[in-house]
Amino acid sequence: MENTMRSTLLSRYRRWIGASALAIIVGLGGGTAFLAASSPSAFAQVQNVAAINVPAVSQVTGFADLVDAVQPAVVSITVESDAPRSGMLRGGRGGREFNFQFPDLPDDHPFKDFFDQFGRDFGPGGPGAPGDQGNRGGQDRPVPRHLTAAGSGFVISADGYIVTNNHVVQDATKVTVTFEDGTERVATVVGTDERTDLAVVKIEGENLPFVKLSDAEARVGEWVVAVGNPFGLGGTVTAGIVSARGRDIAGSAYGDFLQIDAAVNTGNSGGPAFNLQGDVIGVNTAIYSPNGGSVGIAFAIPASIVKQVSQQLIDKGSVTRGFLGVGIQDVTADIADSVGLKSSRGALVTEPSEGGPAKVAGVQSGDVIVKVDGDEIRDALDLSRTIAAKDPGTAVTLDIWRDGKDQQVKVTLGTLEEEQQAAIEQPAPPADIPAAPVPSSTGLTLVPNAEGPGLLIQDVDQASVAADKGFRVGDSVLSVDNKDVATAADFEAAIDAVKSSGRGTALIKALRDGNTRFIGLPLTDNS
Numbered sequence: 001m002e003n004t005m006r007s008t009l010l011s012r013y014r015r016w017i018g019a020s021a022l023a024i025i026v027g028l029g030g031g032t033a034f035l036a037a038s039s040p041s042a043f044a045q046v047q048n049v050a051a052i053n054v055p056a057v058s059q060v061t062g063f064a065d066l067v068d069a070v071q072p073a074v075v076s077i078t079v080e081s082d083a084p085r086s087g088m089l090r091g092g093r094g095g096r097e098f099n100f101q102f103p104d105l106p107d108d109h110p111f112k113d114f115f116d117q118f119g120r121d122f123g124p125g126g127p128g129a130p131g132d133q134g135n136r137g138g139q140d141r142p143v144p145r146h147l148t149a150a151g152s153g154f155v156i157s158a159d160g161y162i163v164t165n166n167h168v169v170q171d172a173t174k175v176t177v178t179f180e181d182g183t184e185r186v187a188t189v190v191g192t193d194e195r196t197d198l199a200v201v202k203i204e205g206e207n208l209p210f211v212k213l214s215d216a217e218a219r220v221g222e223w224v225v226a227v228g229n230p231f232g233l234g235g236t237v238t239a240g241i242v243s244a245r246g247r248d249i250a251g252s253a254y255g256d257f258l259q260i261d262a263a264v265n266t267g268n269s270g271g272p273a274f275n276l277q278g279d280v281i282g283v284n285t286a287i288y289s290p291n292g293g294s295v296g297i298a299f300a301i302p303a304s305i306v307k308q309v310s311q312q313l314i315d316k317g318s319v320t321r322g323f324l325g326v327g328i329q330d331v332t333a334d335i336a337d338s339v340g341l342k343s344s345r346g347a348l349v350t351e352p353s354e355g356g357p358a359k360v361a362g363v364q365s366g367d368v369i370v371k372v373d374g375d376e377i378r379d380a381l382d383l384s385r386t387i388a389a390k391d392p393g394t395a396v397t398l399d400i401w402r403d404g405k406d407q408q409v410k411v412t413l414g415t416l417e418e419e420q421q422a423a424i425e426q427p428a429p430p431a432d433i434p435a436a437p438v439p440s441s442t443g444l445t446l447v448p449n450a451e452g453p454g455l456l457i458q459d460v461d462q463a464s465v466a467a468d469k470g471f472r473v474g475d476s477v478l479s480v481d482n483k484d485v486a487t488a489a490d491f492e493a494a495i496d497a498v499k500s501s502g503r504g505t506a507l508i509k510a511l512r513d514g515n516t517r518f519i520g521l522p523l524t525d526n527s
Contacts (some may be wrong), residue, residue, distance in 0.1 A: 017102070069233055070274055073210050075177045077168055149168075151269045154227075160202055168269050185204070190314060199270075220243070222275060224241060225273070226263070245259070249355065256381075282302050324356070324357055327350040328380040329380055332520055335507060345378060346369055348366070350516040350517060457475045477491065478511055479494075
């Protein structure tokens, strides 16, 4: 009786699944066919609702043909190095793929030999790691002379240029490239770029299989196929979609990453992410993971950046970037209100560097750069990417917002050097001078700063808006509404001027630990 009941339920389940699957498959060809497989009453209800016109979605039956076409151009990269490495199997530069510790399994575990192999050659617990004496699982193993790590890459030209990540080949004494068919070639490093985490290596060869970098921008929701060398296993294929664009992740100088949900793991670094046309839309470079393995959030460098950087590395062995010479920050809603902008857009200049291109051209602290050569600037990161993409010596036109008006400034870009990243000069830090405190109307108690510019904050009313906005004791207030303040009277006069202008937020330029920052301070009725 029980078996008969189970059989009947299973039969009904299979019939239901079959009918549902039919309805869904037909529905992929168009919404009307899907609704026709539903009840008439449901169809009538949907007809009364204004719907978005969604184009038909092409049916994907598999990726085998795509993989057959592109996999010969994807390579595994093995790197030997004398220097201690964070390693591709630990995540590379800045912990990009987070730590992965190979498990310490008991001797009788069926996977012990498997994990010991990778621990010996690649893992942080292998020989050469701190405290390791070449003895794992009771067996003596010689300590290798070089530390070894593994990553991925792909061929972009018939004569053997290969793109990978900088953190895959950094500090390498030997780079070995392995193709899908097992062919091994020793590669030379052509050039690396730490800022974008890209590198190009070269092998000798002619008529090698290669793939093309996509000319089109990746779209959120499109299919993506990742090919690489996870955990040193060799050519592995995973699939998913582009989850998001324009991601800014920690440790990146310029952001703008693609987020994908194809399974990407340690060792996939430097490998390609393909669209359905077989073009590379990104280079897999980082994952977000609480445990070292894939949780469906991976990041890839977009093809547009890869194309630009790799060409410079091939041509010159290094990358040169335009240099504007400004400290910048995002424009918040409070800051936009304080300067009279209708929306939070652009990049706010905290300080132009002394002698830098921007300073020479007349850019001032407190300017908001809203366009470069007519292109809208969304935020500080967008400005950094836009300027860095231009060649040194390029003349650019900046649209800036200053004193409630649009203005234009023409700037000839310099060359960005590594040391210039931190070369923006800041006013001298304030000294601790608890003298003549004067409570202000904003909840800040201010004293003159005898050894630096502006006013020193001696106390902050914790019930005030100023406390909510992050002002702290020891900060220095340099200006209000782009007007320098040296006394409490200067501060109050500037606050009153903002109120008289009809604006509800004051733009405060503050200094903390030698770093300049603008803060929009709302002025409440009872302030």
